[in-house]
Amino acid sequence: MEQPLLGAAAPRPGSGRTPAPRGGAKAPEAAARGGGARSSPEAPAARGGPAARGEGPGGPPGLVQRVVEAVQDLCSPVGLVLREDRAHLSGIGGESPQAAASRQHEHEALLAMPTAPLVSVMAAMSRYDGSDMAEAGCRRLCELQAQQEEGLLAAGAAELVLRAMERHKGDRSLGIQEAGVRFLRDAASSREGQAKVAAAGGCHAVLRAMSGRAASGSPRMQELGCGAVLNLARDHSEGGSKGHAAWKVGMEGGVGAVLQAMTACEDSPQVQQAACAALRALLLDPSSQAKVVAGDGIQALLLATTVHAADAAVVAAACSALLLLARAYPDSLPQMAAAGAAAAAARCLSDHAADAAARAASRSLLDLLGAAHGPAPRAAP
Numbered sequence: 001m002e003q004p005l006l007g008a009a010a011p012r013p014g015s016g017r018t019p020a021p022r023g024g025a026k027a028p029e030a031a032a033r034g035g036g037a038r039s040s041p042e043a044p045a046a047r048g049g050p051a052a053r054g055e056g057p058g059g060p061p062g063l064v065q066r067v068v069e070a071v072q073d074l075c076s077p078v079g080l081v082l083r084e085d086r087a088h089l090s091g092i093g094g095e096s097p098q099a100a101a102s103r104q105h106e107h108e109a110l111l112a113m114p115t116a117p118l119v120s121v122m123a124a125m126s127r128y129d130g131s132d133m134a135e136a137g138c139r140r141l142c143e144l145q146a147q148q149e150e151g152l153l154a155a156g157a158a159e160l161v162l163r164a165m166e167r168h169k170g171d172r173s174l175g176i177q178e179a180g181v182r183f184l185r186d187a188a189s190s191r192e193g194q195a196k197v198a199a200a201g202g203c204h205a206v207l208r209a210m211s212g213r214a215a216s217g218s219p220r221m222q223e224l225g226c227g228a229v230l231n232l233a234r235d236h237s238e239g240g241s242k243g244h245a246a247w248k249v250g251m252e253g254g255v256g257a258v259l260q261a262m263t264a265c266e267d268s269p270q271v272q273q274a275a276c277a278a279l280r281a282l283l284l285d286p287s288s289q290a291k292v293v294a295g296d297g298i299q300a301l302l303l304a305t306t307v308h309a310a311d312a313a314v315v316a317a318a319c320s321a322l323l324l325l326a327r328a329y330p331d332s333l334p335q336m337a338a339a340g341a342a343a344a345a346a347r348c349l350s351d352h353a354a355d356a357a358a359r360a361a362s363r364s365l366l367d368l369l370g371a372a373h374g375p376a377p378r379a380a381p
Contacts, residue, residue, distance in 0.1 A: 063118070118152060121141060122156070124137060135173075138179035138180050141161060157187075162180070162202065171212055181224045184206055188231035198232060206225055209225060210257050211260075225261065226271065229278040233250075235284055243285045255279070262300045269314050275300075279301070283321065293329065293332050301321055312352045319362045320357075323364050323368065327368065349362040349366060
């Protein structure tokens with residue numbers, strides 16, 4: 001005897017067939033009443049099945065996939081407070097269990113941030129927008145970058161840092177801005193990182209961070225900012241594109257930002273050294289050469305060699321920048337002569353004859369200026 005199909009109605013004994021339902025017109029109504037309460041086959045995916053989670057062929061691979069899953073894990077235990085719930089709660093002055101759980105979860109993620117792995121850091125920064133989380137996350141990403149964490153830039157860490165810097169601007173967010181600039185500075189130290197940071201808008205973010213009222217008086221911020229400008233303007237190109245990176249930073253206002261840092265932090269040798277190095281990198285671009293001269297950059301460089309005359313690193317960086325400017329932009333030579341650059345170079349050579357970098361830069365500058373304007377002042381023995 002033929003077996004009935006699974007799910008089919010069993011035939012009456014001895015009938016040999018399944019009877020048609022009584023009242024043929026009522027059967028569809030019954031099916032509609034019974035089927036209306038049942039979930040469709042697509043319901044599991046809509047409730048968070050593999051299709052809803054993006055686990056199919058189009059889902060993000062590797063580290064990015066783990067970040068997505070981590071964000072989902074952060075969200076799933078606490079749920080989302082609906083807009084109507086918020087309006088209701090604001091009327092009665094209470095807090096929903098979901099909101100309390102979310103706040104507690106954020107607090108726990110913040111406490112774990114100093115030792116959190118990359119996936120957890122990025123998940124927490126993506127989920128929570130508070131200033132404490134932004135600063136802790138940026139600082140942790142700096143540490144992971146210093147530890148040469150693999151896949152950090154590819155996973156979108158630079159974009160997360162830039163988002164945090166954009167959302168938390170102003171004098172009260174100096175800690176976030178400093179951590180963000182430090183991350184961008186270190187990320188741009190390689191050719192690939194420079195391209196990644198520049199394409200994401202990192203240069204604009206750095207220069208904006210340097211220009212704030214609190215930032216202008218912060219030697220740490222100005223040192224970090226000048227270091228970031230140096231790395232973003234550093235030449236990694238070959239052939240005809242030489243100086244293109246410096247041109248892009250110069251167009252964003254890099255020369256003015258560096259000169260402002262030198263004025264604001266005149267007494268800081270760290271800022272002066274970083275600024276002199278940044279100016280030298282920017283001078284690879286012809287348009288930046290004119291901006292340095294027009295912005296009293298020659299005077300700023302010579303002042304650095306005077307205020308920090310005993311610091312060989314500052315002297316070497318300043319003389320190196322002046323030397324490149326004199327070689328690449330002959331129109332600067334009259335202004336150098338008027339400002340006493342030759343005498344300053346002779347003094348630097350005399351004071352730092354034992355330091356190879358300072359000696360080489362000051363001697364070359366002295367020789368060039370002497371050839372352009374007659375015999376150079378003799379350095380003291």
